[in-house]
Amino acid sequence: MRFLLGALLGLVLGALATLPLLPRHPCPDPLSADTLCLQHPVDVEDVAVQERLSRELASLAERGIGASREELLAGASGHVTVERLPAPTDESLDLPELYARCAPSVYLLGGRYLCPNCERWHVRIATAFAVTDDGLLVTNHHVLETDYELLGASSLDGRVYSVVGAEGGDPEADLAVVRIEAATEPLPLKSGSPVGAPVAVISHPRQRAYTLTEGILSRRYARARDGRPALSITAEYAVGSSGAPVLDETGAVVGVAAVTQALYADEEERRLQMVVKECVPVEALIALLDATQGPP
Ligand SMILES: [Zn+2]
Incomplete structure (x- = not known):
């Protein structure tokens, strides 16, 4: 159109x-x-x-x-x-x-x-x-x-x-x-993606439906607030992207977009320096799904 x-x-x-x-x-x-x-x-x-x-x-x-x-x-x-x-x-x-x-x-x-x-x-x-x-x-x-x-x-x-x-x-x-209640086209899940691996996100930041962004898996770590495993990526996302798949270069899900964390140079939060994109590792999703993966 x-x-x-x-x-x-x-x-x-x-x-x-x-x-x-x-x-x-x-x-x-x-x-x-x-x-x-x-x-x-x-x-x-x-x-x-x-x-x-x-x-x-x-x-x-x-x-x-x-x-x-x-x-x-x-x-x-x-x-x-x-x-x-x-x-x-x-x-x-x-x-x-x-x-x-x-x-x-x-x-x-x-x-x-x-x-x-x-x-x-x-x-x-x-x-x-x-x-x-x-x-x-x-x-x-x-x-x-x-x-x-x-x-x-x-x-x-x-x-x-x-x-x-x-x-x-x-x-x-x-x-x-x-x-x-619909037939759907599932994305595969892949654990163990290393830091440095290229990733892409398809999401809807602020209603901009089906936006593709790319970057790398930049860190795997334990979250400071509760010690749970997390990963961060450099591919952009924003409000509206919650729940988006983080994809590796084969199109497999390696994480789920969840949170952004703005890092400021000063305590007044005026000088923005970096926005960390914190994601749920796919390993947590695999642990949630009791399933056999792939053909027998
Ligand atoms: Zn209103």
């Missing part, structure tokens, strides 16, 4: 600056886009994607479809038994190949919530990815802890699915496994 980049560019940029998905004010009027034009795998129309997600979530809520926040939190702890996970391969992909292959496994997770400032419904975005072929998606546990009426997942092709339940999770590791 190139025309949007031309005649409607100003409109689109204007809308992006005041998306209804952020609790920024004044809150915008609902957008009127009624078409969804995701041209797989590249041309993402943020306004149409978000409008569709917002509309579908409202429809699901009206029909009473989907799990409540309480139900999801209740389900999001403990092991998940899955029959089989896809085996990682040795085939290195260049970044265009990696994006084309992995983006269909990545979902926008939208949480519909009543805005306390304008008393309208907004949608808060996070990221999730498929780990099985039958609808199990992984995201951060803290995504389920935010305020929402119900959650939905939008795929790259624009379909919106209700999140019908949580099947397990590890709040301490910041992982949750939720279900949508």
